[in-house]
Amino acid sequence: MTRFLTSAALVLALAAPAMAETLQFKVLGQPVATGKILNELEKPFFENFAAETGLDATAAFSPVDTTGIKDPEGLRIAKGGLFDIVSLRFSPISRDAPVALGLDLVGQNADYAAAKKSTELFLPEVEKVFAEQFDTKLLGVWPFGPQILFCKPEIKSLADVKGLKVRVFDQSMANFIASLGGTAVPLPFSETQQALQRGIVDCALTGPSSANAAGWPEVTTTELPLGFTVAFNGYGMNMKRWNALSADQQEKMQAAFTRLTDKIWARSEELYTEALRCNAGQTPCALKSYNLKIVEPTESDLAAVKDALKNISFPAWKEICDQATPGCSDAWMSTIGADRGF
Incomplete structure (x- = not known):
C-alpha cells in the first residue's frame, strides 16, 4: 500500500503543470x-x-x-x-x-x-x-509638453535672448539659441534651478509643469509660452x-x-495649461502658485521658431543622424518632411 501511494503521488506530481514563476x-x-x-x-x-x-x-x-x-x-x-x-x-x-x-x-x-x-x-x-x-x-x-523659456532677467521677446546664457537639453535647441545670439549651456534638469539662482545661466527651457515642480519660478521673473519642442x-x-x-x-x-x-x-x-496659470499666480490652480510675468510671443517670435525647422534644426540634425543611421534623414523627409511641405 505504501509503495502504491508513493507511486500514485509521483504520477500526479509529474502530470501537474509546473507552477509559473512570477x-x-x-x-x-x-x-x-x-x-x-x-x-x-x-x-x-x-x-x-x-x-x-x-x-x-x-x-x-x-x-x-x-x-x-x-x-x-x-x-x-x-x-x-x-x-x-x-x-x-x-x-x-x-x-x-x-x-x-x-x-x-x-x-x-x-x-x-x-x-x-x-x-x-x-x-x-x-x-x-x-x-x-x-x-x-x-x-x-x-x-512633457511644449518646452518654453524661463528667464531671470525680464525679457520682452526672443530678441532679448541675445547675449544671455540659456540652459538647453539637446543640440537642436543649442543651434537655435546660437542663431538668436545667445549662449547655449547644456545642463541636466536637476541642476538647472541652482544654476538659475547662482547666475550660471540667465534663462532655461522646460515645460511649465516641470518648472513648477522644480521651483524654477522662485528664481526667475518671466515665462515666454512659445513651444520650441515638446520633450x-x-x-x-x-x-x-x-x-x-x-x-x-x-x-x-x-x-x-x-x-x-x-x-x-x-x-x-x-498640466501644461494649469501650470502656465499657476506659475503666473492665476486661478484656478491646484499646483504651487508663483508670480511670474507671462510675455506673449510676438509675430517675429512665432516666425523664428517655425522657420528654425527648415533652416536650422533639420539641416544640422540631418548630417549627425545619417552618420549614426544611414538613411535616417531620407526616412524623415519622406514622412514628416513631406507632411510639412518640404
Missing part, C-alpha cells in the same frame, strides 16, 4: 523632480504592475535621480539589461541615437496636435533603430526580456503601456 522587472523611472506625471501615473503604474498588465509580475521601481545614473545613459542601460524597463528621455539619449530627435526638432512641434502627427509618421523609424542598434523594444512615447519620453524594454515573454504576455504588456502613455498624453496637456 515575472520580476527592474524599472528605471523618471526623475523625482518631474512631479505630477511621475507621482500620479508612472509610479502607481509600476507599483501596481500585476493589476495594470494582467500578468503575474512585479516591478521594482527606481527614479533615475536616486540611482546615480545619468539621463544620457538610458539606452545603454536598457541595452545592457541593468534595468529591464527604462523610462527614456529622448533629448539626452539622442547623443547615442540621433534618430530620437527626429520626432521633435526645434520648430517641428508647436503643440500637442503636431506632436501626435510626428509620432504617427516617424515613430516606426525610431522603433526600428532602437531594436536593431540598441536591443531595445520601444513600448510607447509621450510628451518626448518613452518606455524601452531590454529586447532579451521582451523576447523571453510569450506572445500572450507581450500582447498584455504592450496593451498596458499603450494605456499608460495615452493617459500621460492627456494629463500632460492638462
Whole structure:
C-alpha cells in the first residue's frame, strides 16, 4: 500500500503543470523632480504592475535621480539589461541615437496636435533603430509638453535672448539659441534651478509643469509660452526580456503601456495649461502658485521658431543622424518632411 501511494503521488506530481514563476522587472523611472506625471501615473503604474498588465509580475521601481545614473545613459542601460524597463528621455539619449530627435526638432512641434502627427509618421523609424542598434523594444512615447523659456532677467521677446546664457537639453535647441545670439549651456534638469539662482545661466527651457515642480519660478521673473519642442519620453524594454515573454504576455504588456502613455498624453496637456496659470499666480490652480510675468510671443517670435525647422534644426540634425543611421534623414523627409511641405 505504501509503495502504491508513493507511486500514485509521483504520477500526479509529474502530470501537474509546473507552477509559473512570477515575472520580476527592474524599472528605471523618471526623475523625482518631474512631479505630477511621475507621482500620479508612472509610479502607481509600476507599483501596481500585476493589476495594470494582467500578468503575474512585479516591478521594482527606481527614479533615475536616486540611482546615480545619468539621463544620457538610458539606452545603454536598457541595452545592457541593468534595468529591464527604462523610462527614456529622448533629448539626452539622442547623443547615442540621433534618430530620437527626429520626432521633435526645434520648430517641428508647436503643440500637442503636431506632436501626435510626428509620432504617427516617424515613430516606426525610431522603433526600428532602437531594436536593431540598441536591443531595445520601444513600448510607447509621450510628451512633457511644449518646452518654453524661463528667464531671470525680464525679457520682452526672443530678441532679448541675445547675449544671455540659456540652459538647453539637446543640440537642436543649442543651434537655435546660437542663431538668436545667445549662449547655449547644456545642463541636466536637476541642476538647472541652482544654476538659475547662482547666475550660471540667465534663462532655461522646460515645460511649465516641470518648472513648477522644480521651483524654477522662485528664481526667475518671466515665462515666454512659445513651444520650441515638446520633450518626448518613452518606455524601452531590454529586447532579451521582451523576447523571453510569450506572445500572450507581450500582447498584455504592450496593451498596458499603450494605456499608460495615452493617459500621460492627456494629463500632460492638462498640466501644461494649469501650470502656465499657476506659475503666473492665476486661478484656478491646484499646483504651487508663483508670480511670474507671462510675455506673449510676438509675430517675429512665432516666425523664428517655425522657420528654425527648415533652416536650422533639420539641416544640422540631418548630417549627425545619417552618420549614426544611414538613411535616417531620407526616412524623415519622406514622412514628416513631406507632411510639412518640404
